[in-house]
Amino acid sequence: MQDILVLGAGMVGVSTALALQGRGHRVVLADRRAPGEETSYGNAGVIQAEAAEPYAMPRDLPTLLRYALGGSNDLVWSPAGIAAMAPALWRYFRASSPARHRAVSAVYSQLTAQACTAHAPLIEASGSGNLIAREGLAILHRDPKAFEVAASEARRLQEAYGVPFRAVAGAAWMREEPSLLKAPAGVIHYTGSWSCSDPGGLTKAYAALFESRGGTIAAADAATLRRTSSGWQVAGAEGPVSAQAVVLCLGPWTGQLLKRFGISVPMVLKRGYHAHYQAPQMPRRPFLDAANGIVVAGMRKGLRLSSGAALVAHGAKADPRQLRRAEASVGGLIELGPRIEEPQWSGTRPCLPGMLPMVGPVPRETGLWVNFGHGHQGFTLGPVTADILARALDGELKQDATGSLPHVLSPASQLS
Ligand SMILES: Cc1cc2nc3c(=O)[nH]c(=O)nc-3n(C[C@H](O)[C@H](O)[C@H](O)COP(=O)(O)OP(=O)(O)OC[C@H]3O[C@@H](n4cnc5c(N)ncnc54)[C@H](O)[C@@H]3O)c2cc1C
Known part of the structure; x- marks a missing residue:
């Protein structure tokens, strides 16, 4: 001892x-x-058994250009942030080559596959079962082509790592998720993930x-x-x-x-923001609005929108523009209700290259x-x-x- x-x-x-x-x-x-x-x-509260592969840095030119020109809501950046993290970003870029990412994923998938089993006894012993939903994570696609691509990607994850999923057409999903205001093109439902209403x-x-x-x-x-x-x-x-x-x-x-x-x-420090809303109806399970890089989750405090990554300098002023954009577009998918007044929260994903x-x-x-x-x-x-x-x-x-x-x-x- x-x-x-x-x-x-x-x-x-x-x-x-x-x-x-x-x-x-x-x-x-x-x-x-x-x-x-x-x-x-402040995170999105998902116990991500589906995350068999860690988040790689995109390396294709169209995506990098879209990020560079600010055309994406899942990632924003500031020149000071890029300059401060340049050596780490360069290593991250190199580690994200398909061969190296495959090798890392072979290891990472073994970690995420154990996540629910490792949390289960702690949830039980701490009496926290009321905070946990075992309903999976949904990825909503607004565009039929993007849904098709996502479905084949989900099949690949299932074959490679045994990640369970269902691909559900938008209209059928509306019957399962009555909080939605309109049908997406389709949904990938990763059924093995859990979620927490108060991380x-x-x-x-x-x-x-x-x-x-x-x-x-x-x-x-x-x-x-x-x-x-x-x-x-x-x-x-x-x-x-x-x-x-x-x-x-x-x-x-x-x-x-x-x-x-x-x-x-x-380290690559990826900042994220969240906001809460007094939504009249919570979703049954958290969902990622893929087109906006925003996770929508029912929390004890209210409906939580969690943003994607902001590559900004340590201590930079809050700039929750990803949340503002998301509010406008996610509001068409689910009724947000009034925003709950609170100081703007931000947190940082501690990423290693x-x-x-x-x-x-x-x-x-x-x-x-x-x-x-x-x-x-x-x-x-x-x-x-x-x-x-x-x-x-x-x-x-x-x-x-x-x-x-x-x-x-x-x-x-x-x-x-
Ligand atoms: C918007 C957003 C959404 C996310 N969604 C998810 C998700 O759905 N699922 C998921 O798995 N992960 C998610 N993450 C990532 C996840 O939140 C982090 O990986 C995780 O919280 C890191 O935990 P940690 O214990 O390492 O760090 P922290 O929770 O930050 O803990 C570090 C602790 O160190 C303490 N500390 C720091 N400096 C000092 C000091 N000098 N002296 C004493 N104490 C100190 C801090 O007070 C803090 O309590 C998300 C992250 C963000 C930002």
Whole structure:
């Protein structure tokens, strides 16, 4: 048994604390905020078993031109954002070649395939079943050609990775989804995915489970992390917190902290926004409006629209133009109702150019571990990579000759 400090209480950190605790370690979970209040709060809440392939950077000229000219709502960018992330974007571009993406997907699909099974016992033990729908995820296509292409893509995913789906014509879908105002051309219904009506609430429920099992939650700023003669220490609000090992689960902030230890990790930080509406009727299951890159999901707080990616500089002013455009077009598909007044939320998908999360020990820094870089699917994958991290920390998973653990990017092979 070790004393372990987990820094960052998003879905990844909370799951990591639970996995380590489950193996008999004494764990302190520390964050500068309460659990589940950053990226893990504001996402679209889908446990994406269908996401067998990580999101690659498009490489074809027409799509790149469309992005460059601002003709797409699923991605926007600013010159400062592109300049700040240029080295990471270049690596991302190279890693997105068909051959490399295929190789990464062979691994990634094994992670997402375990997602629902890994969440299930935590949902049960934390009494959160009321937040979860096992109704799948729908991808709505307005254009018949796009629907045809999507159907053949879904068939490919089914054949390659066993991802279950139904292709449903728009008129038939209207009978299944009475909240829609008009029929799309067609819908790909990925039936194996789950969804959560309060992602921050689920993260908090997992954190409460960790506490109820004897874990400690502390307020601390990770920036105070320092090495001691016996391990690691942060300055907590109620005094120093010491441990033999520390696991960094700081999502999009992990790269900043590693820099303090002279370690450089190029990250692609994809900002996203959400807004809530008092819709008179919620959809039965979340759906992606494919033409707009917007996910529409019924949440406890209201109908949530979640935007695609904005490649902007860290700390850039909020620019929720993707939400504004979506509001206009999604409003024709489903009655949004009045927008709920709240400060504009934004969060950042912590993406690594190699498209796999980075999990494992940091080379040459005894007792320093990382579990971050879950990109578009951190809410999905939290419990899955938590288990990998915990098994590796207990010496049950061996690194190969390149320093890699199974299914993830290991720091030894990635960090400079
Ligand atoms: C719009 C949008 C929609 C998304 N939809 C989905 C979806 O449907 N399904 C899915 O699987 N994923 C989705 N994602 C991605 C997912 O939300 C993230 O991958 C995931 O939340 C990352 O979790 P995390 O625990 O790594 O990071 P976070 O949840 O951000 O947690 C990091 C924690 O570190 C803490 N922290 C940071 N700095 C410090 C410090 N100095 N000291 C102490 N604590 C610190 C923060 O307070 C925070 O609690 C979406 C993301 C966005 C933006």
